[in-house]
Amino acid sequence: MVTRSEIDYEAVFRASQAPSMLLTADFVVLAVNDACLELAGRSPQDVLGRNLFDVFPPNPVAPQDAEQQGARMLRNSLEQVVTTRRRDFMPLQRYDIEAPGRPGVFEERYWSTVNTPVLGPHGEVRWIVLSSEEVTDFVRALRRSGAGGEQDSLALQLQTLNDQLRRAHREQRETTSALREAIERQRRLVSDASHDLRNPITGLLTELEVALSEPGIDLQRILRKLLRDAERLNDIVADLLDLARLDSEAHEDEQLIDLAEFVSEELDRRTPRTAVLTRLDPQVYVRASAIRLARLLGNLMTNAERHTHTKIEVVVTADPPDAVLEVLDDGPGIPPEDRERVFERRYRREEARVRDPGGSGLGLSIAREIAQEHGGRLYVAEHHSGARLVLRLPLAGERCCGEDAAERRP
Structure with a gap:
């Protein structure tokens, strides 16, 4: 049986078929696996110790809406991972790669990318694992089939669809969170009502039992005590009704x-x-x-x-x-x-x-x-x-x- 201490995680990272890089929290490349080096046509010396966006700069002559948006989306995704400390699945993006040995010549590429945080002992983002799958052939096949119009329209359409799905997912999460908060408020309201009403009700019942069981008791004293308990019940009910109105955001006319x-x-x-x-x-x-x-x-x-x-x-x-x-x-x-x-x-x-x-x-x-x-x-x-x-x-x-x-x- 293989234990965790026997696993060479660096070897696993290098052997992974998914092109991957290990970045610092400010996007400096610490490690890169063989699949990534082969796909990008780079050597470790070309990549290690350099900022990701210096190693892979945006294509300056690509259509503005395609390449520049891809670079901006990648940076935004990495910054979001650092801020939220949560994995981010990026929508399909165009991000051209400079051809090996041909400075200034870029090859059109399309990617599906996942950025995953690696947390330190105090919950801070220590590293980011960037894993990408190239989908350039898939995009070109769809384009040849007639699914796209102009050269970059398909990629932009897919990006728009992915953005819409991400927004819908975010809105769904916000709605779910709001529902949970509403349920929790109602739960607290029921708990408050149960706890606060118990004491004066118990007092009322006790006094009534005493009044019924003891002949010749001072009924005026009992009634005064019952009145105080009833007033307390009225105050508590008024408080709970106010909480219900506040929690439901019901506003009277101002x-x-x-x-x-x-x-x-x-x-x-x-x-x-x-x-x-x-x-x-x-x-x-x-x-x-x-x-x-x-x-x-x-x-x-x-x-x-x-x-x-x-x-x-x-x-x-x-x-x-x-x-x-x-x-x-x-x-x-x-x-x-x-x-x-x-x-x-x-x-x-x-x-x-x-x-x-x-x-x-x-x-x-x-x-x-x-x-x-x-x-x-x-x-x-x-x-x-x-x-x-x-x-x-x-x-x-x-x-x-x-x-x-x-x-x-x-």
Whole structure:
């Protein structure tokens, strides 16, 4: 039995019937097999240590669309292999070869080429194996049969067909990838729903069993507990419905909104759980869905109410080209290492889980996705005491067009 250590891979490479070369990642020829040397009419000294495109330069007098496109396609394929670290099957190409011993005289040739990366220990492309099959006789036979018109029309038609097939294959891969992502989003949504709904439903069932089994129990206390669990269920369902809308890219109609007026009205609708201070600059306009923006603000306020000690501050201002909404609290704050993680679905810091064990961990994630849906961004900024969440949306209306962009605040 032959083991891997007994195989002479260099001998296998040299003996291969497919013309092949071993290139560096910048296309210098390191090795070439006998089939390639024979086909090209070159010696090892003519090839080794030289750049591939210096050894085999494009034919300067060939039809521009044929020869120059072939050289460009080969270079693009090799660069793609280096970038993607994946094998690339090239479409049929014309690439003329300079006749041996006749400088400047080129012979018309057609090739089918495969470029394969050889990876190093850290996943980098260390070498490229270029393997080609010459199909010149096949192309000429088709041309003689009448399948082609002008001299290079058949090759160009085949190249066009191959390009179309490659594009169709790429589009199919992109479609498949999008479907997989959609399926994964739906799977996460079902998982989120199952996990988040279980606790309040269990609480409801437990309280109902206790109410039915214990005579003389305080029904008012039970009903208040059931009401809290029902409210929690309502909040979770609202979160999950928002996620479903975001994942399906369903957008409500957008409208021009005065951010200060909007925030003031939304805050008036809330039952205050702590002191709320506002500093709202007028005539800061954004174009957004009022329903989505209200959901975003509500999630930021709920988060601040959960963590603040004495007060919440809400700020609206213009910082061209952005409209800025800030929600600040004087709670324990968010450490730098968690300032991105708090926007992950279902991520909850230990302090948040202690304060509100029934939370879903979806509020800030939904808020960020709504911001991104409107071309903005939501992030945690530095704050001397507590947390500072900053929403930036593109300014709309006069404030956007009539003021010069100033240096952005952090």
